[in-house]
Amino acid sequence: MPTAEDLKRRIEDAIPQAAADVEDLTGGGDHFRATVASPAFAGRSRIEQHRMVYDVFGDEVGGPIHALSIKTQTAEREP
Amino acid sequence: MTDENTQIRDAIKGAIDDNRVIIFMKGTPEQPRCGFSARTVAALQALGTPFAAVDILPHPAIREQLSALSNWPTIPQLFVDGELVGGCDIVTEMYESGELAELVGVEQPAEAPVAAEPAQAPPLQIQDPPR
Numbered sequence: 020m021p022t023a024e025d026l027k028r029r030i031e032d033a034i035p036q037a038a039a040d041v042e043d044l045t046g047g048g049d050h051f052r053a054t055v056a057s058p059a060f061a062g063r064s065r066i067e068q069h070r071m072v073y074d075v076f077g078d079e080v081g082g083p084i085h086a087l088s089i090k091t092q093t094a095e096r097e098p
Numbered sequence: 099m100t101d102e103n104t105q106i107r108d109a110i111k112g113a114i115d116d117n118r119v120i121i122f123m124k125g126t127p128e129q130p131r132c133g134f135s136a137r138t139v140a141a142l143q144a145l146g147t148p149f150a151a152v153d154i155l156p157h158p159a160i161r162e163q164l165s166a167l168s169n170w171p172t173i174p175q176l177f178v179d180g181e182l183v184g185g186c187d188i189v190t191e192m193y194e195s196g197e198l199a200e201l202v203g204v205e206q207p208a209e210a211p212v213a214a215e216p217a218q219a220p221p222l223q224i225q226d227p228p229r
Contacts, residue, residue: 066183090187
């Protein structure tokens, strides 16, 4: 069963310079909320930004990860 | 793809083409079967815009074909003018910012918080992120 910490690490590993904050909404390891900031979101629509986060987990969303609520923010690129 | 799946996919495409504002959800607007669907449909109702709703629960292939078509893994999914707008998070964000009213071409309601009726809400309550 994935933990909020697992999700955070996987998002940050997959999306360039991402900072993720993941919360397990029910404590059951299947409903999560992720707030993700990355400079990689710049110039992309919300749909595309959210797809980038969903893509980290592929078929797991809707499977073991029953629900993943997402909020994205475009972060400044680190020098 | 089996004939049945092709038929379902064509029916979904047809419904998206025929309805300017259409939501694919779990349950119905009167009886949502998931908190995310309830919240998303509540945003549309608050805007007072006409919309079509498709319940994806009766057959698993509806959801499979919809997600294959839209490249979006979760339900609900809102389409406006044939384009995927998003799921609960994006629709709620756009409702609150007034972008959704602009997109569907209605006035932003003065005061209409998006909240599922308690009677319709499932155990999971989605709260606004802390500010």
